[in-house]
Amino acid sequence: xxxxxxxxxxxxxxxxxxxxxxxxxxxxxxxxxxxxxxxxxxxxxxxxxxxxxxxxxxxxxxxxxxxxxxxxxxxxxxxxxxxxxxxxxxxxxxxxxxxxxxxxxxxxxxxxxxxxxxxxxxxxxxxxxxxxxxxxxxxxxxxxxxxxxxxxxxxxxxxxxxxxxxxxxxxxxxxxxxxxxxxxxxxxxxxxxxxxxxxxxxxxxxxxxxxxxxxxxxxxxxxx
Numbered sequence: 326x327x328x329x330x331x332x333x334x335x336x337x338x339x340x341x342x343x344x345x346x347x348x349x350x351x352x353x354x355x356x357x358x359x360x361x362x363x364x365x366x367x368x369x370x371x372x373x374x375x376x377x378x379x380x381x382x383x384x385x386x387x388x389x390x391x392x393x394x395x396x397x398x399x400x401x402x403x404x405x406x407x408x409x410x411x412x413x414x415x416x417x418x419x420x421x422x423x424x425x426x427x428x429x430x431x432x433x434x435x436x437x438x439x440x441x442x443x444x445x446x447x448x449x450x451x452x453x454x455x456x457x458x459x460x461x462x463x464x465x466x467x468x469x470x471x472x473x474x475x476x477x478x479x480x481x482x483x484x485x486x487x488x489x490x491x492x493x494x495x496x497x498x499x500x501x502x503x504x505x506x507x508x509x510x511x512x513x514x515x516x517x518x519x520x521x522x523x524x525x526x527x528x529x530x531x532x533x534x535x536x537x538x539x540x541x542x543x544x545x546x547x548x549x
Contacts, residue, residue, distance in 0.1 A: 326377050330437070338369035338434040341446040342427045348453050354420045364403065364424055365431035368396050372435025393432055400428040423449070468499070469516040469523075472541040473531055476509035484512055487531055494527045495519060509538070 342365025343358060350357035371392050379387040403424055426449055433442035471491075475483055480503060488498050497517045504511040518524065523542055532540045 326373070326380065331373055331377075334369055334373055334434050334437055335366060337439055337442060338365045338431045341365060341430050341434065341442055344446055345423055345427050345430070345449050345453075348450060349420060349423055354417075356420050356424055361423065361427045364400065365427040365434070368400070368428040368431025369435040371396050372432050376435070396428055396432065397425075400425050419453075423453070467518050467544070469496075469518060470541075470543045471514045471516055471528070471531070472511060472543075473514075473534075473537055474509060474511050474539045475534070475536045476538055478510070478534075478536040480505070480510055480512070483510065483534070483536075486534060487512065487514065490530050491516065491527055494524055496524060496527060 339362055342362045345365075346356075346358040346361025349361060372389065375387050375389040375392040379389070405421065426445070430442050430445050430449075433439075433445065471487075473483075473487060484501060484503075491498060491514075495518070499515040499517050501515075502513045504513075523544075528540050528542045531537065
């Protein structure tokens, strides 16, 4: 393998990894342009090194399959670092998948499979851009957490009143938990809705119930 051939493979990894990383950067994700480029380049370097070593040392068997397996394992740990678990759910899954995917693109570039690498990059952009817009229009079930605090209302009537308001808005209550203290009652409801948009009208209606001091509405999935 010549120097120019190696440089071309690294350039392809740089460009294609940067294309996917740019989309993540524009959307403000934790792993952006530089991270994706470095991951793609690193995977390409690992493959190029294996291919060159196999040609430079004929007496030594270099298993490129094991090199690829090592890259995939290492990228798995890196992707796990972008997944964030918070109270409302889990975030960073899409970014972690992108990091793993650009590593595969880097492996393709390392083997000089440019057409397949370009096709994979286009497919990734279609998933991230086109399907993201389509996902918002699909009638997909969405889960929310509604927390309402009241100081002077009995628990059961208050819960029933909240459920009635939500049902009229087409929102189903999946489960309910509560906390009772000297300051009052904190009612937490897990909700299932038909879309991914916050129902401000439902939250405002519950807030106007007599005795309610605060209302919190949060998404439970949090996928980024």
